[in-house]
Amino acid sequence: QSVLTQPPSASGTPGQRVTISCSGSSSNIGSNYVYWYQQLPGTAPKLLIYRNNQRPSGVPDRFSGSKSGTSASLAISGLRSEDGANYYCAVWDDSLSGPWVFGGGTKLTVL
Amino acid sequence: ELQLVESGGGLVQPGRSLRLSCAASGFTFGDYAMQWVRQAPGKGLEWVSGISWNSGTTGYADSVKGRFTISRDNAKNSLYLQMNSLRAEDTALYYCAKGEGDSYDYGMDVWGQGTTVTVSS
Numbered sequence: 001q002s003v004l005t006q007p008p009s010a011s012g013t014p015g016q017r018v019t020i021s022c023s024g025s026s027s028n029i030g031s032n033y034v035y036w037y038q039q040l041p042g043t044a045p046k047l048l049i050y051r052n053n054q055r056p057s058g059v060p061d062r063f064s065g066s067k068s069g070t071s072a073s074l075a076i077s078g079l080r081s082e083d084g085a086n087y088y089c090a091v092w093d094d095s096l097s098g099p100w101v102f103g104g105g106t107k108l109t110v111l
Numbered sequence: 112e113l114q115l116v117e118s119g120g121g122l123v124q125p126g127r128s129l130r131l132s133c134a135a136s137g138f139t140f141g142d143y144a145m146q147w148v149r150q151a152p153g154k155g156l157e158w159v160s161g162i163s164w165n166s167g168t169t170g171y172a173d174s175v176k177g178r179f180t181i182s183r184d185n186a187k188n189s190l191y192l193q194m195n196s197l198r199a200e201d202t203a204l205y206y207c208a209k210g211e212g213d214s215y216d217y218g219m220d221v222w223g224q225g226t227t228v229t230v231s232s
Contacts, residue, residue, distance in 0.1 A: 002155065035218040037156070044206060044222040045148075045156065056220065088156050092216050099170060099216070100146070100158035 003028060004089055004103035011109040017077040020106045022089035024070050028101060032092040034072040036065055039086045039105075048087070049074060076108075084110045113137035115207045115223030122229045123197055131226055133190040133207030141165075141185035144210030146219055147192050149203035149228075159205070160192065161215025170215060175201075197230045204228075 005023040012018040022034065036049035047056050049065035052072065064075045072091075076083055089103040119131040133145070147159040160181040162169045169181050180193040190207055204227050208219035 032216075033218065039156075044224050046222070047218075047220045050211060050218055050220065086155075090156070090158075090218065092218075100148075100161070102156040102158065105155040 002104040003093060003101040004091065006087075006089060006103035006106045008104065009107050009109065011111055012076075012079045013111045014079055014081060016079045017075060018079060018108065019076075020074045020087050020089075020108070022072045022074070022103050024072075024091060024093075024101075026070055027095035028070075028091045028093040029067065029072055030070040031094060034065065034067050035090045036063075036072075036074045037088045037090065039088065041085070045088065079110055081110050084108055113209070113221055115209060115221060117205065117207045117223045117226035120205065120226030120228045122231065124232050125198060125230055127197055128193070128195045129197060129228060131192040131194065131205055131207075131228070133192075133223060135188045135190065135207075135209070138209070140183075140188040142213060144213055144215040144217060145181075145183060145190045146208045146210060146215055147181060147190075148206045148208055148219070148222075149201075150206070150225075151200075151203045154203075157203075161210070162190070163215055164213040168214060194228070197228075199230050202228060202230050 033051040037045040038048045039045045052067040053065045146161040178196045204225040206225045207223040209221040210217045211220040
């Protein structure tokens with residue numbers, strides 16, 4: 001069981017807006033920055049969102065991140081077929097000796 | 112272009128050792144923390160270890176503590192992971208990742224393509 005809870009799957013049709021949640025606790029999301037990674041099939045993870053809501057250069061503004069209390073969300077608007085991938089949230093956890101924790105991942109299917 | 116290239120993976124018997132390497136280019140390696148993250152076949156991401164820019168601070172997941180050692184050589188722009196007493200559950204694709212800052216409590220912003228470690232008799 002992951003320290004961070006993500007829904008195992010999500011889906012949407014092209015053009016739709018989808019949201020992926022990441023639920024944690026006061027020792028991780030509640031007190032530290034959240035990062036989001038996209039992993040396309042057979043490839044390495046790619047940084048999508050850093051420090052809760054910042055987009056690296058090159059990431060389309062269709063992707064956005066937010067955080068409230070001990071939960072975070074990744075929103076993808078104007079869904080495209082190439083967005084089909086696994087998405088992971090990650091955060092530093094103050095209470096653990098192995099401090100970086102990842103969510104279990106959400107597989108996004110574009111119908 | 113910023114690049115991380117892992118090497119050193121392979122098939123190894125339980126109880127044996129393996130040393131992974133990560134060659135960095137395209138950025139000032141010595142300014143940033145580095146991390147190792149692994150992914151077991153068909154599974155999610157698991158943080159393994161991190162090291163600060165000057166090797167002053169290191170950290171390990173409980174699952175590898177006492178068996179794995181992270182190190183770096185800033186003169187060679189290289190990151191290493193010495194893995195001892197390997198177990199079947201260490202079988203995974205191991206990624207090298209650059210931190211966005213000088214300590215490993217910063218998130219990972221660039222990832223290599225990974226090197227595969229298979230522990231089996």
